[in-house]
Amino acid sequence: xxxxxxxxxxxxxxxxxxxxxxxxxxxxxxxxxxxxxxxxxxxxxxxxxxxxxxxxxxxxxxxxxxxxxxxxxxxxxxxxxxxxxxxxxxxxxxxxxxxxxxxxxxxxxxxxxxxxxxxxxxxxxxxxxxxxxxxxxxxxxxxxxxxxxxxxxxxxxxxxxxxxxxxxxxxxxxxxxxxxxxxxxxxxxxxxxxxxxxxxxxxxxxxxxxxxxxx
Amino acid sequence: xxxxxxxxxxxxxxxxxxxxxxxxxxxxxxxxxxxxxxxxxxxxxxxxxxxxxxxxxxxxxxxxxxxxxxxxxxxxxxxxxxxxxxxxxxxxxxxxxxxxxxxxxxxxxxxxxxxxxxxxxxxxxxxxxxxxxxxxxxxxxxxxxxxxxxxxxxxxxxxxxxxxxxxxxxxxxxxxxxxxxxxxxxxxxxxxxxxxxxxxxxxxxxxxxxxxxxxxxxxxxxxxxxxxxxxxxxxxx
Numbered sequence: 001x002x003x004x005x006x007x008x009x010x011x012x013x014x015x016x017x018x019x020x021x022x023x024x025x026x027x028x029x030x031x032x033x034x035x036x037x038x039x040x041x042x043x044x045x046x047x048x049x050x051x052x053x054x055x056x057x058x059x060x061x062x063x064x065x066x067x068x069x070x071x072x073x074x075x076x077x078x079x080x081x082x083x084x085x086x087x088x089x090x091x092x093x094x095x096x097x098x099x100x101x102x103x104x105x106x107x108x109x110x111x112x113x114x115x116x117x118x119x120x121x122x123x124x125x126x127x128x129x130x131x132x133x134x135x136x137x138x139x140x141x142x143x144x145x146x147x148x149x150x151x152x153x154x155x156x157x158x159x160x161x162x163x164x165x166x167x168x169x170x171x172x173x174x175x176x177x178x179x180x181x182x183x184x185x186x187x188x189x190x191x192x193x194x195x196x197x198x199x200x201x202x203x204x205x206x207x208x209x210x211x212x213x214x215x
Numbered sequence: 216x217x218x219x220x221x222x223x224x225x226x227x228x229x230x231x232x233x234x235x236x237x238x239x240x241x242x243x244x245x246x247x248x249x250x251x252x253x254x255x256x257x258x259x260x261x262x263x264x265x266x267x268x269x270x271x272x273x274x275x276x277x278x279x280x281x282x283x284x285x286x287x288x289x290x291x292x293x294x295x296x297x298x299x300x301x302x303x304x305x306x307x308x309x310x311x312x313x314x315x316x317x318x319x320x321x322x323x324x325x326x327x328x329x330x331x332x333x334x335x336x337x338x339x340x341x342x343x344x345x346x347x348x349x350x351x352x353x354x355x356x357x358x359x360x361x362x363x364x365x366x367x368x369x370x371x372x373x374x375x376x377x378x379x380x381x382x383x384x385x386x387x388x389x390x391x392x393x394x395x396x397x398x399x400x401x402x403x404x405x406x407x408x409x410x411x412x413x414x415x416x417x418x419x420x421x422x423x424x425x426x427x428x429x430x431x432x433x434x435x436x437x438x439x440x441x442x443x444x445x446x447x448x449x450x451x452x
Contacts, residue, residue: 053319054243055392070245070440071390077244088388090395090423091243091269092327095320099340118343128307129316130296135346136320139339170343 008150008179008196016041017194018107018145018177022048026104027097029053029137032076035107035147049085051103053133055094058086075133098133098140106141108134110148110176112163115189115210117173119146120165131168138169150178150207157209159183159190180204181212188213220382220432221411225255228405228431232259232370239326239371239397240268240278245441247390249374250277252407252435254451256372257281263288267326267368269319269393271295271303274445280452282306289313291366293322299445316346321363323396329365330399330428337362371401374438375424378406379414382429383422391423398428407435 009017011034019041022028029051030036039061042048050059052074059074060081067081074080082088097103112120119138123129138144151158159176175193176183181204182194191213195204201214222228229252232238238256242248256264257280264287271290272279281287283302295303295314306312317325318340328336337360341347351362373394375384384406386394398404406429439449 052389054246054389056389069388070442071247072388073244073246077246082388088386088391090391091319091323091393092396095323099320099324099338128296128304128314130294131316131318131346132294133319135318135344136340139342140320167344 029106031108103141110146117171117185120163138172150180160209229255236369237265239368241394243392249372252372265289273299275450291315293319325366327396329367335364368401371397373406378408381426384424
């Protein structure tokens with residue numbers, strides 16, 4: 001049983017904290033799943049341009065029932081829209097945007113993150129291995145944000161000294177946003193940036209395997 | 216005599232395919248997937264194919280059907296997992312099909328580089344992960360990079376929006392994806408288009424794939440939408 005999965009910031013609250021971090025004019029790639037929430041919370045005073053790795057820059061909201069186009073989809077293969085100022089390109093150009101260091105921020109989910117910034121999020125080692133664009137995003141984006149619950153469903157720590165699962169990338173994560181804390185990955189390890197208001201540091205450290213620097 | 220790469224039917228364009236061929240299939244999910252050409256490939260009964268694509272098929276339509284007919288020995292792709300995957304999953308779990316997992320950007324670049332005559336390149340993607348194991352690592356400016364080799368094919372099956380008789384192609388929205396780079400990386404590039412344009416009506420500024428990369432074109436004016444076909448329980452053959 002995991003008592004820490006249901007406390008802390010909601011997914012929407014975490015998404016809002018991430019959205020607030022993007023400067024006006026940023027080019028952003030949001031991973032499939034929880035990170036997709038972030039676009040809902042971007043302040044209207046800013047303009048953010050979303051990249052979808054299947055060749056779409058300037059992605060808009062999901063398509064309505066009456067505007068479904070199966071040739072206008074996102075990386076999750078769901079019908080979406082394109083905004084004015086958007087463009088299409090082929091896959092090698094789209095991944096040049098990623099691998100060439102042109103994407104300002106990417107937000108990804110995680111199974112495990114190590115204090116050195118290693119990320120494991122593509123396979124548990126069981127079933128069909130499928131990597132998609134995750135390994136490209138983590139080495140290419142200027143800032144790699146992880147958005148994740150602080151622990152696994154059974155309460156095990158996800159933020160570790162060393163990852164045990166196969167890596168997606170080595171020393172790639174910039175910052176971690178969880179339901180309990182925001183942690184920067186620094187040369188000295190995880191450093192606390194912000195903590196959920198209703199817990200204390202001892203509790204946070206208890207559910208985090210790696211040591212957290214609190215000041 | 217006039218150049219004419221237009222053929223009357225899917226069967227006509229598929230006549231050179233052989234057993235053991237390496238075949239690229241355009242598309243990302245169903246967008247840009249040349250479903251009718253893949254069905255033509257099924258009709259050839261060619262076996263032991265190596266398929267290079269982003270995904271490994273859904274249901275029993277298109278690539279999912281080709282795999283289900285046991286015509287494929289190996290798939291090279293970035294993401295073989297899908298909620299609607301039946302045929303690949305079953306063969307993979309029974310060790311009856313090989314899988315080479317390639318990061319999506321590395322897959323695209325391996326294809327693009329083959330088309331550009333570049334035999335390999337170094338990239339940071341996958342360094343420190345199981346997908347870099349056994350590959351040469353080189354250090355540039357203090358950072359590690361892994362050597363990836365380019366990927367060529369005997370055939371590329373492509374879906375585009377329009378072509379003229381020369382094979383100048385345009386695409387539709389995100390159905391472009393892998394198609395233009397695969398056109399460049401195969402010995403023979405076969406295309407299905409929704410319609411033919413007269414060359415005097417095509418704007419050279421709007422051409423995405425120039426004709427030099429194209430061998431054969433045929434019209435499929437109302438192509439199958441894979442997800443709808445699967446939801447309707449349709450299968451091939």
